[in-house]
Amino acid sequence: MSFTKYPFMGWYPRPPDQRELSVRMPEFMTRPELRGSFGMVSSTHWLASGVGMSILERGGNAFDAAAATGFTLQVVEPHLNGPGGEVPIIFQAAGGAPTVLCGQGTMPAAATAGAFAGMDRIPGSGVLPACVPGAFDAWLLLARDHGTMPLRDLLSPAIGYARRGYPLMPQVVDKITQVRRVFETLWPTSAALWLSGRSVPDADSFHRNPALASTFQRLVEDAERSSGTRENQIDEARRIWREGFVAEAILGFVSDPIPDGSGEYHRALLDGDDLADWRASYEDPVSLDYAGRTVHKTGPWGQGPVFLQQLRLADALGTGEADVLSADFIHLVTEAAKLSFADREAFYADPGFVDVPLPTLLSRDYAKERAPLVGADASLELRPGSPDDHTPFLPELRPTGTTEAADLAGGEPTVNRAGEQRGDTCHLDVVDADGNTVSATPSGGWLASSPVIPELGFPLGTRGQMFWLDPRSASAVGPGRRPRTTLTPTLVTRDSEPVAALGTPGGDQQDQWSLTYFLRLVHGGMNLQEAIDAPMFHSNAVPSSFYPREMSPGELTVESRVGEDVRTELRRRGHRVVVSEPWSLGRLSAVSRDPETGVLRAAANPRGAQGYAAGR
Numbered sequence: 001m002s003f004t005k006y007p008f009m010g011w012y013p014r015p016p017d018q019r020e021l022s023v024r025m026p027e028f029m030t031r032p033e034l035r036g037s038f039g040m041v042s043s044t045h046w047l048a049s050g051v052g053m054s055i056l057e058r059g060g061n062a063f064d065a066a067a068a069t070g071f072t073l074q075v076v077e078p079h080l081n082g083p084g085g086e087v088p089i090i091f092q093a094a095g096g097a098p099t100v101l102c103g104q105g106t107m108p109a110a111a112t113a114g115a116f117a118g119m120d121r122i123p124g125s126g127v128l129p130a131c132v133p134g135a136f137d138a139w140l141l142l143a144r145d146h147g148t149m150p151l152r153d154l155l156s157p158a159i160g161y162a163r164r165g166y167p168l169m170p171q172v173v174d175k176i177t178q179v180r181r182v183f184e185t186l187w188p189t190s191a192a193l194w195l196s197g198r199s200v201p202d203a204d205s206f207h208r209n210p211a212l213a214s215t216f217q218r219l220v221e222d223a224e225r226s227s228g229t230r231e232n233q234i235d236e237a238r239r240i241w242r243e244g245f246v247a248e249a250i251l252g253f254v255s256d257p258i259p260d261g262s263g264e265y266h267r268a269l270l271d272g273d274d275l276a277d278w279r280a281s282y283e284d285p286v287s288l289d290y291a292g293r294t295v296h297k298t299g300p301w302g303q304g305p306v307f308l309q310q311l312r313l314a315d316a317l318g319t320g321e322a323d324v325l326s327a328d329f330i331h332l333v334t335e336a337a338k339l340s341f342a343d344r345e346a347f348y349a350d351p352g353f354v355d356v357p358l359p360t361l362l363s364r365d366y367a368k369e370r371a372p373l374v375g376a377d378a379s380l381e382l383r384p385g386s387p388d389d390h391t392p393f394l395p396e397l398r399p400t401g402t403t404e405a406a407d408l409a410g411g412e413p414t415v416n417r418a419g420e421q422r423g424d425t426c427h428l429d430v431v432d433a434d435g436n437t438v439s440a441t442p443s444g445g446w447l448a449s450s451p452v453i454p455e456l457g458f459p460l461g462t463r464g465q466m467f468w469l470d471p472r473s474a475s476a477v478g479p480g481r482r483p484r485t486t487l488t489p490t491l492v493t494r495d496s497e498p499v500a501a502l503g504t505p506g507g508d509q510q511d512q513w514s515l516t517y518f519l520r521l522v523h524g525g526m527n528l529q530e531a532i533d534a535p536m537f538h539s540n541a542v543p544s545s546f547y548p549r550e551m552s553p554g555e556l557t558v559e560s561r562v563g564e565d566v567r568t569e570l571r572r573r574g575h576r577v578v579v580s581e582p583w584s585l586g587r588l589s590a591v592s593r594d595p596e597t598g599v600l601r602a603a604a605n606p607r608g609a610q611g612y613a614a615g616r
Helices: 046-057 062-076 135-146 151-164 170-178 180-185 188-194 210-226 230-243 245-253 272-277 305-317 327-347 364-373 404-409 507-523 528-533 564-572
Strands: 003-006 010-013 034-036 039-043 087-092 099-103 281-283 286-290 293-297 428-432 437-440 490-494 497-503 537-539 555-559 576-580 589-593 600-604 612-615
Touching (some): 034 039, 039 046, 039 600, 046 062, 046 151, 046 612, 062 087, 062 135, 062 151, 062 428, 062 437, 087 135, 087 490, 099 135, 135 151, 135 230, 151 210, 170 180, 210 245, 230 245, 230 272, 245 272, 286 305, 305 364, 305 507, 327 507, 327 564, 428 497, 428 600, 437 490, 437 497, 490 507, 497 507, 507 528, 528 600, 555 564, 589 612
Parallel strands (some): 555 576
Antiparallel strands (some): 003 010, 034 600, 039 428, 039 612, 087 099, 087 437, 099 281, 286 293, 293 490, 428 437, 490 497, 589 600, 600 612
């Protein structure tokens, strides 16, 4: 048996049927794992990864590269994120500590339960579910405090693609096609941007967004006139965003009722004080030790801790001893996910407003208490626990089955529960030669979420749909609260040094796919690319976070590349197996660094022919 050293895992034996890469590629690899010592960028779009790498080549650090990559994603993946959306960021500066930067805007001050009278759920589209846009401020705060490059350099690539055009991926065209009727009948400003001559653009045609280019360009020029220092210019751009012409355009556009995707008219709750008062902010991550590493996630205003709960259960269940491609592994991971996500739905919320029993949820004792619930057969129930004697409450979920009407009315444009691609969120990871490391999952402000604000070239987000209207729910809607999002980047350290950053789009699947990926790295002897390319799976027996809030008891979606013998065994154990296309689940990205040698690595998802890593 041979041994291979990976910086993320240390020395691990490789299975005897796999030889060294110099002889042949491992079974699951579509492309090489990148290796180098200068810098690595991995994201869900090759243009964004190229921009991030160009920033590193010009002398910027990982924080500069991440910000420029993030702004570029807002342009080239408009069906997945936009300037009106949000972003959680986890990072670690060389010599510093892991830190979360919260770019999740809050619900407006007017978002009381009475504002949604007569509704049983907050709609998934239109302007009513809009939170304060958070991504722009978050990227600039990261760049101001930790980057080195001026504002113009960070926004110029995005401006260039918006002004000169970028190639539309088929996924963008598919999303425009799905919502064409909404654009034509309800959202004329979106039709003007996305339906040239009332026609859906051709796949691989180039698309321009002059209004967005002008918005970013004016922000740069107005900020540069205000002050000579880099930091002051960035702060001025942030001020203009929340108080200047951007805020004025947003408020002017939403001053009258606007239809959502179902045709219902609503008035936005956002006002000038909401926009002016909000700032992105730093906070400590929630962290957990596992197999000699420490995994860092956002707090329970995101779903990040559910990754950590699953790790505790994996330890208690001995999941690491199972073959990472086996039915036993899939069963254990899936059943642990059901228990953890039940707790997520019952207890997670903005901890500034709700007492979330997180220390107990992440404790070894709680995992040992819950582990015996995982039996030999698949569970068909949603079973939250009672940490610290908290009484769990689960709002009513709809039967499974996403309809066209529900799509048009607006849930997240993500991979659907059977694995069919309908769009998604974005993700990026960056590491530089000094060890500065960033992981971020931008989302919201999708082209199908809300009508385009014509002066600005982008729509508002709809993240407020993730709140419940039942006041008994931990994540009940309320003024100033952060929605409990699904956005969940991951940072991994070893001996206080960052060794990996990873993540994926995918809504409720994010902390399932990322968890499986992490376990395959730690226990499966796979490198970064091989673990991405390996056949993926996820459970649909977890509550959907998006309108119309569904759940499918016992349903397990697997890529067809999961062998027939594995699928047969899973069915024997009671899982309701849905077979998806062979390359349809997960859009993972990852970078890593070996603190001992300085060797950097990166990998990206081949699914959808869009994600790429760049580095040297």
